[in-house]
Amino acid sequence: MSDHDNRLMQRAIELARQGWHTTTPNPRVGCVIVNAGEVVGEGYHQRAGEPHAEVHALKSAGSKAAGATAYVTLEPCSHVGKTPPCADALIAAGIKTVVIGCQDPNPLVAGRGIAQLKAANITVKTGVLAPECEALNPGFFKRMRTGRPWVRVKIAMSLDGRIATQTGASQWITSEASRLAVQQLRAGACAVLTSSRTVMIDNPALNVRIPPDPPQSPCLMRQPTRVIVDSQLTISPDSQILHLPGKVIIFYHRAPVEKETALASLATLIQAPSHNGRVDLSAVMKTLGELGHNEILVEAGGLFAGALLSADLIDELIVYQAPLLLGHQAQAGFHLPDIFALTEAYAWTYERCRRVGNDIELVLTPR
Amino acid sequence: MSDHDNRLMQRAIELARQGWHTTTPNPRVGCVIVNAGEVVGEGYHQRAGEPHAEVHALKSAGSKAAGATAYVTLEPCSHVGKTPPCADALIAAGIKTVVIGCQDPNPLVAGRGIAQLKAANITVKTGVLAPECEALNPGFFKRMRTGRPWVRVKIAMSLDGRIATQTGASQWITSEASRLAVQQLRAGACAVLTSSRTVMIDNPALNVRIPPDPPQSPCLMRQPTRVIVDSQLTISPDSQILHLPGKVIIFYHRAPVEKETALASLATLIQAPSHNGRVDLSAVMKTLGELGHNEILVEAGGLFAGALLSADLIDELIVYQAPLLLGHQAQAGFHLPDIFALTEAYAWTYERCRRVGNDIELVLTPR
Numbered sequence: 224m225s226d227h228d229n230r231l232m233q234r235a236i237e238l239a240r241q242g243w244h245t246t247t248p249n250p251r252v253g254c255v256i257v258n259a260g261e262v263v264g265e266g267y268h269q270r271a272g273e274p275h276a277e278v279h280a281l282k283s284a285g286s287k288a289a290g291a292t293a294y295v296t297l298e299p300c301s302h303v304g305k306t307p308p309c310a311d312a313l314i315a316a317g318i319k320t321v322v323i324g325c326q327d328p329n330p331l332v333a334g335r336g337i338a339q340l341k342a343a344n345i346t347v348k349t350g351v352l353a354p355e356c357e358a359l360n361p362g363f364f365k366r367m368r369t370g371r372p373w374v375r376v377k378i379a380m381s382l383d384g385r386i387a388t389q390t391g392a393s394q395w396i397t398s399e400a401s402r403l404a405v406q407q408l409r410a411g412a413c414a415v416l417t418s419s420r421t422v423m424i425d426n427p428a429l430n431v432r433i434p435p436d437p438p439q440s441p442c443l444m445r446q447p448t449r450v451i452v453d454s455q456l457t458i459s460p461d462s463q464i465l466h467l468p469g470k471v472i473i474f475y476h477r478a479p480v481e482k483e484t485a486l487a488s489l490a491t492l493i494q495a496p497s498h499n500g501r502v503d504l505s506a507v508m509k510t511l512g513e514l515g516h517n518e519i520l521v522e523a524g525g526l527f528a529g530a531l532l533s534a535d536l537i538d539e540l541i542v543y544q545a546p547l548l549l550g551h552q553a554q555a556g557f558h559l560p561d562i563f564a565l566t567e568a569y570a571w572t573y574e575r576c577r578r579v580g581n582d583i584e585l586v587l588t589p590r
Numbered sequence: 591m592s593d594h595d596n597r598l599m600q601r602a603i604e605l606a607r608q609g610w611h612t613t614t615p616n617p618r619v620g621c622v623i624v625n626a627g628e629v630v631g632e633g634y635h636q637r638a639g640e641p642h643a644e645v646h647a648l649k650s651a652g653s654k655a656a657g658a659t660a661y662v663t664l665e666p667c668s669h670v671g672k673t674p675p676c677a678d679a680l681i682a683a684g685i686k687t688v689v690i691g692c693q694d695p696n697p698l699v700a701g702r703g704i705a706q707l708k709a710a711n712i713t714v715k716t717g718v719l720a721p722e723c724e725a726l727n728p729g730f731f732k733r734m735r736t737g738r739p740w741v742r743v744k745i746a747m748s749l750d751g752r753i754a755t756q757t758g759a760s761q762w763i764t765s766e767a768s769r770l771a772v773q774q775l776r777a778g779a780c781a782v783l784t785s786s787r788t789v790m791i792d793n794p795a796l797n798v799r800i801p802p803d804p805p806q807s808p809c810l811m812r813q814p815t816r817v818i819v820d821s822q823l824t825i826s827p828d829s830q831i832l833h834l835p836g837k838v839i840i841f842y843h844r845a846p847v848e849k850e851t852a853l854a855s856l857a858t859l860i861q862a863p864s865h866n867g868r869v870d871l872s873a874v875m876k877t878l879g880e881l882g883h884n885e886i887l888v889e890a891g892g893l894f895a896g897a898l899l900s901a902d903l904i905d906e907l908i909v910y911q912a913p914l915l916l917g918h919q920a921q922a923g924f925h926l927p928d929i930f931a932l933t934e935a936y937a938w939t940y941e942r943c944r945r946v947g948n949d950i951e952l953v954l955t956p957r
Contacts, residue, residue, distance in 0.1 A: 381751070381935065388931065392931050392932050393932075529918075542749065546939060546954055548924050549926070549929055550924055550927070551922030557750050560917070562919070564757075565760075567755075571913035572913060572948070573945065582940075585950070587749070587913055
């Protein structure tokens with residue numbers, strides 16, 4: 224694995240990132256085509272149904288693709304989906320070598336694209352910056368492997384772990400810079416998930432409100448699906464979350480028919496099995512995976528975060544920690560069952576830490 | 591201010607740091623002597639009563655001090671203390687130029703050393719890396735300016751702001767690396783301050799237990815004074831904190847004479863005024879300053895930390911934050927009076943953030 228390969232794959236990763244907000248339910252993929260040491264084509268996947276990264280890159284390379292090397296962050300597809308297989312396109316263009324970041328995560332498909340390329344006498348190298356390439360698509364990889372989405376819980380807390388004062392004041396614990404970072408998280412998520420309790424207390428929008436850049440240009444932001452867990456359909460039909468552009472799904476367990484009627488025109492209602500009388504959160508995730516959601520961003524309160532934690536459903540925790548102290552009477556970030564010994568604590572690993580405005584952003588994964 | 595000056599002052603700062611654990615109640619000071627572009631002498635203050643940094647550096651420079659430039663992190667003293675004035679020594683050695691990091695913080699003395707050097711026709715430059723030089727001695731500077739010590743509160747918390755489980759288990763929330771970092775904090779402190787409650791619950795040693803390096807060498811660590819706030823002298827005379835090498839001070843307000851008698855042989859008892867029936871913490875700090883303590887490290891629980899916070903007595907907060915979640919029933923890091931609106935929250939500024947083992951170390955100052 225040479226520095227040269229790494230550098231070009233790094234460029235393919237940068238390209239893939241340009242599709243960060245838009246490729247769902249497809250993966251983010253980037254491609255660079257190099258001929259005689261010169262980059263002759265670049266591309267990335269932009270939107271499901273539109274051409275894949277390789278096709279964009281081949282198009283920009285034109286005749287210079289013949290005899291060239293293609294760097295692609297994910298194994299090229301070998302099957303006909305909404306678009307023809309990319310392996311065919313690479314072969315047809317006369318590509319001589321394909322350098323691949325990581326294999327297709329779907330165990331039923333993995334290796335087929337590679338085999339097809341090799342059968343056409345193309346040299347194939349794999350595993351170049353594989354962890355970085357996989358990190359482009361935590362949700363797609365998890366869903367392909369397990370059927371379930373990647374669940375990222377965002378929480379805005381004070382230094383002493385509180386999400387609101389004792390009287391419920393929570394707007395805003397964190398700085399504007401942190402709230403902007405959350406907008407980016409939302410924009411990259413397939414769905415934003417919350418609880419009926421949060422809808423009733425905060426009446427949040429949970430939509431993406433990133434201004435277009437430049438300001439005059441039309442806003443092309445995809446709105447993630449807004450998902451509400453509401454066991455008995457208790458939220459008001461007037462909640463603003465139900466009246467904004469984009470899709471809304473409500474998971475419930477059992478509710479009076481008039482509640483169902485009132486909400487059915489505003490959202491897709493999905494009846495889910497129950498766990499201790501409330502919607503089974505594991506079943507919710509399974510269904511969201513089946514519906515093609517790769518990455519779920521959870522934005523709710525301490526009870527819901529605690530319930531997800533207890534059900535072992537969190538893949539990633541993103542904490543915006545404000546340098547405030549709110550004291551012992553303020554509202555806790557995580558409601559959890561009894562923990563007596565420290566060995567019973569939920570243990571995580573700090574993955575990253577950075578300054579965001581006055582706050583710090585901490586990214587953690589389960590230990 | 592040249593790069594050259596900065597580089598040599600940086601070296602003087604590094605030298606000063608070598609006295610980090612030992613100079614109290616004196617400041618940490620470093621000195622570099624340069625002749626014709628060559629470093630000819632280096633020194634730092636090691637222990638009160640022993641020679642100052644300039645004298646060590648002059649000694650190592652010998653005859654090469656004549657015509658040389660001295661870099662010193664703090665204005666040379668002009669008064670006779672336990673040792674003769676350094677300004678005199680610099681003049682006598684024939685130093686031609688003195689580059690000073692920051693002026694003496696004592697308003698009654700500031701500028702006198704500089705004036706004396708100038709009167710002897712020495713060129714004096716001041717303010718080279720002044721903030722970095724002052725940061726060597728936050729406690730000395732604060733005490734000289736206000737009579738009070740720098741109060742640094744260390745707290746080991748979970749990610750959700752808890753210092754113990756609901757049953758009080760707290761050993762150990764943080765990793766071994768964090769506990770070693772706390773040993774370094776203790777070693778640099780003039781005094782370690784705790785509450786009677788912590789003594790009764792945890793029976794801590796609060797001494798420095800850094801192994802000598804190399805291991806065969808004698809341990810020369812200075813033991814910081816251990817200070818206990820115990821309004822009614824309720825701690826047991828058997829508490830281990832009272833039976834370890836080093837000085838112990840107990841601040842109390844009112845206690846039965848037999849309690850006084852039992853503890854008087856084990857610690858220095860200081861009667862303090864009360865505030866709401868408990869020892870007035872502001873008076874404690876004033877007394878500790880008068881006794882020559884520059885930096886106080888507080889290691890106690892959520893009640894004591896909250897009391898210091900409410901009394902506006904904390905200059906620096908050092909949080910060792912473990913990636914654990916303990917839930918809403920666990921013990922809070924800060925007990926505070928009612929806070930209803932977010933504008934009433936205690937607001938801080940993140941100064942630094944770094945990984946320490948599995949944990950992160952956060953350094954904050956009041957906003």
